[in-house]
Amino acid sequence: MTILINEEKIDFTLENEKTFTDVLSSVETWLNKAGMTTTRIKWNSSYIFPKDLSAVGGTPVSSIGMLEFSASPVTLKRSEELASLLDYLVKLKNAIIKFDKKILSELLPQFPDAEETLAAYLPDLAIEGKDNITEQLSRLLEGSTPEMIGLLKEKEKTTLESALSDAIGILGAVSSCLKANNGVLSSVSIDELEPVVARLGDVPVLLQTGKDSQAMEAIAKFSEMAQAFLDKAGNMFSTNPKGFSIDGKPFDEYSRSLNELLRELVGAFEKKDYILIGDLCEYEIQPRITKIIDKVKGSLSA
Known part of the structure; x- marks a missing residue:
């Protein structure tokens, strides 16, 4: 096999x-x-x-x-699931508001599938002062037909529209987070990172001249941006990790070695080993992250 x-x-x-x-x-x-x-x-x-x-x-x-x-x-699969669910809920809400029988006849039979996905993302969620969102929608939509929607009392219709709005709002926020975590690298994010990487080269001088706080600020800023960059680069090449290598190493392995150096850098700060801090920044971390940036830029422009 x-x-x-x-x-x-x-x-x-x-x-x-x-x-x-x-x-x-x-x-x-x-x-x-x-x-x-x-x-x-x-x-x-x-x-x-x-x-x-x-x-x-x-x-x-x-x-x-x-x-x-x-x-x-x-995260990509979840993002796609949420996008489909949101599209369905928005169309359903609009069809209910306009009482579009044709659209409702197409959408209502799809509710059981949407309900299953909805329950997975909002299992016990309720807006303060209201019932569980999924339960509200299930109670009012399960087995419904356009004719049954038309017979809903005004209070029930308001409850249904409100529950749909709540679900759309919450799922929209979740979707935005997933898209951010699974985002594609852009030249803008790289342009923002490059000067921060360049600043690492100043760390030894800052330490030697007693500007410890500025050195720590430069490293903290770099660590935050570099981790986000590495996560996105990992997603970018995760479908074919062997196709992206640096110095003969797959991206995952090269990235792990950089993370190990960052942990070593934290340890050096705790010990106030300024010589090691300077060496790590200038001779180990800065060259490695620069190679990753160059590889990513080459892939984006290909």
């Missing part, structure tokens, strides 16, 4: 997997530990959809041949 993840062959050691379903479960567990999730599966050149699993799930491992997985960061 051959397994590819994002077109990269992986060494997968069978343990207790006997069937197609067992293998899917094990691969998904492995991906989840790496912060990833399956987005698409291809088996011997044919895509497999959830509806197909009951028919092929019992296939023995010896008959599988090749399995190809497409995977993406969990």
Whole structure:
């Protein structure tokens, strides 16, 4: 059996997997530990959809041949789920306000699927002074038809519209956070980071001239921005980490080595080892982060 993840062959050691379903479960567990999730599966050149699993799930491992997985960061999948849910809720709210029977007849049968996703994100959430949002929507929309919506009393209709507005507002905020955490690097973020990186080169001089507070400020600013930059760069190259290497090392490995140096820098500050602080900033950390920036800039302009 051959397994590819994002077109990269992986060494997968069978343990207790006997069937197609067992293998899917094990691969998904492995991906989840790496912060990833399956987005698409291809088996011997044919895509497999959830509806197909009951028919092929019992296939023995010896008959599988090749399995190809497409995977993406969990946050990206959540972001896409939320975007779809928000789009649905906004359309539903507008259709209810306008009492558009045609749109309602299309949207209301989709509510059970939307309800499941909604419950996952807002399981016990209630606005102060109101009932649980998901429960309100379920009570008023489950099994509803356009005609039933038209028969709602004014108070019930107001409650429904209010619950939809609350859900849209809260989920919109969650979606914005996910997009920020999973954002694509831009030249603006790099332009903001580069002068902060350059400032690291001044740290030894600042320490030698007694300007400890300025040195600490420069390092604190760098640490904050560098971590956000590394997280976004990691997301950017997570679908094909082997395709992005520095000094012969995959991005993840190179990034970890930089994080280890940052931890060493914190330890040096605690010990007030100013010589080590200066050496780390000037000869270790600054050159490494500069190489990552150059690689990312090259990828963005490609």
